[in-house]
Each structure stands twice: as C-alpha cells, then as structure tokens.
Amino acid sequence: MSKQDFYEALGLSKSADEREIKKAYKRLAMKYHPDRTKGDKAAEEKFKQVKEAYEVLSNPQKKAAYDQYGHAGVDPNRGGGGGAQDFGDVFGDVFGDIFGGGRGGGGRRQAQRGADLRYNMELTLEQAVRGVKQEISVPTLVHCEQCNGSGAKKGSKPVSCGTCHGQGQVQMRQGFFAVQQACPTCHGRGSTIKDPCHKCHGEGRYERTKTLSVTIPPGVDTGDRIRLSGEGEAGENGAGSGDLYVQVHVKDHPIFQREQNNLYCEVPISFSLSALGGEIEVPTLDGRVSLKVPSETQTGRMFRMRGKGVKSVRSGATGDLICKVIVETPVNLNDEQREMLRSLEESFGGHSSKKHKPKSEGFFDGVKKFFDDLTS
Incomplete structure (x- = not known):
C-alpha cells in the first residue's frame, strides 16, 4: 500500500x-x-x-x-544496508569525520516543552457581554510530584546510557558514510532509568484532570481566545509546560443578534401603532427602555439606541442597539373588525388608490416599466 x-x-x-x-x-x-x-x-x-x-x-x-x-x-530502509539515512545526516557526518569533530553540540535530544492545549468554552450572550468567571476541568499531563519529573524513584536518579554514553545518538557506518540516529536504548535522552517511579512508571509525568478558574473579560465574542500560560501539558524530562488556550463560542440568543459591538433585534408593532405613532418598550441587555415610534412608520424601519450595545474588549468603545420594527398584519378577525377594515380601505379610496400607500406608487410604476421594456 x-x-x-x-x-x-x-x-x-x-x-x-x-x-x-x-x-x-x-x-x-x-x-x-x-x-x-x-x-x-x-x-x-x-x-x-x-x-x-x-x-x-x-x-x-x-x-x-x-x-x-x-x-x-x-x-530509512532504502539503500540495501538498513539503518536510518537522510541526506542531512549523511553529508553532515561525512564532512564531520573528514575534518574532525562531527556536528557540534552532541546529539542528545533536548527536553521538549509540553504541548499546548485548547478548551472550547460556550457562553451565553449575557456572559460574553458582561464577563464571567468559570471553573473548567481539563484532562492533561502533569509533572510527577514524587520524582519531580525525572521518572526515577525517589532517592535515585537517571544514569548515563551505556549504549550511547550519554550522547543520545549512535553512529552507524555504511562504507564511506557515517550515519547518526537516535539511540535505540534511551530513545535520544542520553540517560536511562533503572529504578522507575511507581506513580508515573518512569515517564516523569502522568495524566490528571485539572480544575482551573478562568476569568472571561467583558465584551468577548466567538473566535476570541484566552491564554493561560503554563497550564498545558507538562514537558518531558522535567521540561516546561505548554499553554492552555480557552476558545470562546457565544451561543445564539433568542432576541438579539450581535455584529461586532452592535446588537440587533426585531420589534413587532401593531398596524395602528405604525400608522398613528406611539411609544413602546423594547428590551436591552440592561432592562427595558422606551422607544418612540413616529406616525406613518413603515415595516423594516431601523431605530438606533446609542450606547445600548456591547463594550469592546479591545478598544473599550460601546456599540449601539438597532431595533428593526416589523408591522404585524392583524389575524383572527371577527366580522365586525373585518367590516371596519373594509370601511377603512374604502375611505382610502380602495385598492387602486396610492395616496395613502407610499411604496405602492414606486413599485407599480417599476412593474409597468419592466413589462413595457419587455414588449418594446
């Protein structure tokens, strides 16, 4: 394959x-x-x-x-002779052998810093806007406290590898070429553990679920992340730990939609209120506020309420709340109400009258022009 x-x-x-x-x-x-x-x-x-x-x-x-x-x-198996080969090692070691010394610094594997981790945190819109402090549980690798990350039983310590003599690498010759590879005994560490720690079984670290308190600042949004330094996986051989990144995802809200620092919501209003005007209460994240609706308001009109949006986590500027009014058509009418609406329509001059219908004239003129263009 x-x-x-x-x-x-x-x-x-x-x-x-x-x-x-x-x-x-x-x-x-x-x-x-x-x-x-x-x-x-x-x-x-x-x-x-x-x-x-x-x-x-x-x-x-x-x-x-x-x-x-x-x-x-x-x-690693090409060339018929077995053993690991790559062009960098081959030519580096050849010239090292000819001119003496090999590649400086020895081949022992350096202790690797632990891996970074990511934690996905879901927040409500209110939590994201106001900030929140939450406890999270993260499965990770931690340094073994019994052996201080060495992997050796308390009272003992790792010893120099007898195969590579502490170098971490061994040299294999294939004719003219000298090839270096990680020591098969110590796996590049340069040392071995004869008496391993019972808690971590010689690994120097073990898996544990950590409980951490995370402070989410006000104004975060989906895609933002908070870095907790040193809270990732512990490194090998006592090396430093990686970082933990808390990735924020804000759940959908039943009323508001967020775009950057502005909030948007749709506000249904009655037919009579849109025609006559009046005052209604609209929701904000801080409670209800009054909104004045002028007479003859059409559906889809936007009203901006300054400073009622989200405070930016970066600039500190506060966005606005933008309310879009939706005129509701009356439903479940009784006979009397239907008759009243018919009388009202007649008072407007019937369906063909455009005097009281600001959008109709432009729409039907556009329709007429469209069909005239098709037939011309």
Whole structure:
C-alpha cells in the first residue's frame, strides 16, 4: 500500500512555510493524540501519519530530500544496508569525520516543552457581554510530584546510557558514510532509568484532570481566545509546560443578534401603532427602555439606541442597539373588525388608490416599466 503524501497528511500545500507546518501539526496532533482518543485505532494510525509527516517536513534537510525524491528520499530502509539515512545526516557526518569533530553540540535530544492545549468554552450572550468567571476541568499531563519529573524513584536518579554514553545518538557506518540516529536504548535522552517511579512508571509525568478558574473579560465574542500560560501539558524530562488556550463560542440568543459591538433585534408593532405613532418598550441587555415610534412608520424601519450595545474588549468603545420594527398584519378577525377594515380601505379610496400607500406608487410604476421594456 502506498504511503500518504506528507503534505496531504497535514492538510497543506507544497508551498507551506515552517510556521504553517508547525501550526497544522499542533492542531492535528491535539485532535488525534492517543491520550485523547483511547481505543480508537483509526485515530491512533492518523496520529502516527501526522507525526511522521511533521518529523520530515519540519526538518529543512529532510523536507528538501522529500520534495525532490518523495518518500524514497527519506525512507530509512532504502539503500540495501538498513539503518536510518537522510541526506542531512549523511553529508553532515561525512564532512564531520573528514575534518574532525562531527556536528557540534552532541546529539542528545533536548527536553521538549509540553504541548499546548485548547478548551472550547460556550457562553451565553449575557456572559460574553458582561464577563464571567468559570471553573473548567481539563484532562492533561502533569509533572510527577514524587520524582519531580525525572521518572526515577525517589532517592535515585537517571544514569548515563551505556549504549550511547550519554550522547543520545549512535553512529552507524555504511562504507564511506557515517550515519547518526537516535539511540535505540534511551530513545535520544542520553540517560536511562533503572529504578522507575511507581506513580508515573518512569515517564516523569502522568495524566490528571485539572480544575482551573478562568476569568472571561467583558465584551468577548466567538473566535476570541484566552491564554493561560503554563497550564498545558507538562514537558518531558522535567521540561516546561505548554499553554492552555480557552476558545470562546457565544451561543445564539433568542432576541438579539450581535455584529461586532452592535446588537440587533426585531420589534413587532401593531398596524395602528405604525400608522398613528406611539411609544413602546423594547428590551436591552440592561432592562427595558422606551422607544418612540413616529406616525406613518413603515415595516423594516431601523431605530438606533446609542450606547445600548456591547463594550469592546479591545478598544473599550460601546456599540449601539438597532431595533428593526416589523408591522404585524392583524389575524383572527371577527366580522365586525373585518367590516371596519373594509370601511377603512374604502375611505382610502380602495385598492387602486396610492395616496395613502407610499411604496405602492414606486413599485407599480417599476412593474409597468419592466413589462413595457419587455414588449418594446
């Protein structure tokens, strides 16, 4: 079975830069990580594909080899001799052997900072506008307090790896070439644990659900996120923790719709109120307020109530409430009411009269012109 293209595995085009590659990997690794999808074999396989793709594309030398030769350029089993090969390691080690010293700094794997986490928080519109303090529960990896993240049983400590002598890498020779790869004994750490900690089983960290208090500032909207520094996963070998990002999603409101800092709502008014004018109460997030409706108001007219919207979380400016009036047609009429409406219509001059119908004249003139143009 052919291997999946590494760019497709990360959902990227071949023009993706280093930042895009890293961002795509973090998103997919968080989604398919075995700690989050326990027992899901398909997700576990997807995680392996994403991890392999990132290991190649995040390394400039391996990426160049893959772009030129495809999977053959980074296949550890190519070349008949076995052992891991990639063009960066091959040429780097060859010239290191010739001129002495190899690539400076040794090959021990550096302790990796823990992964960042994301928590999706749903808020009501009122909570988002006013701000809220909420407790959340987040499953994550934390440093083992019994071994202080070392993985070794209390009173002991990791010892230098006997295979790589603490270097984290071993060198394999294939004729003229000298190839370095991660030490198979310590997996690149440079040390091994003979007496592992009973709590974390030598991992230096374990899974725990943390309860955190999150303060959401007033004015947030869907798509905003709050960063909690150091509240992500603990790093390996005692390395620092990642961050937790709280992603905000504001639920739909039964009355208001939000656009940036403005709020919109539809206000139904009666036929008589629209014709004669009057005063009605309209809702705001701070309670009811009075709205004056002038006589002869048409359906769809907008009324702006300044300062009754949302205070921006960034600029501090407050938006407006915009009310759109909808004229309701009377329903469930009795005979007397129907007769009164007929009399009213006759007093207007009947259906053909345009004197009391400001929109009708323009509409029917437009209809007449449309059909005249069709027949001309």
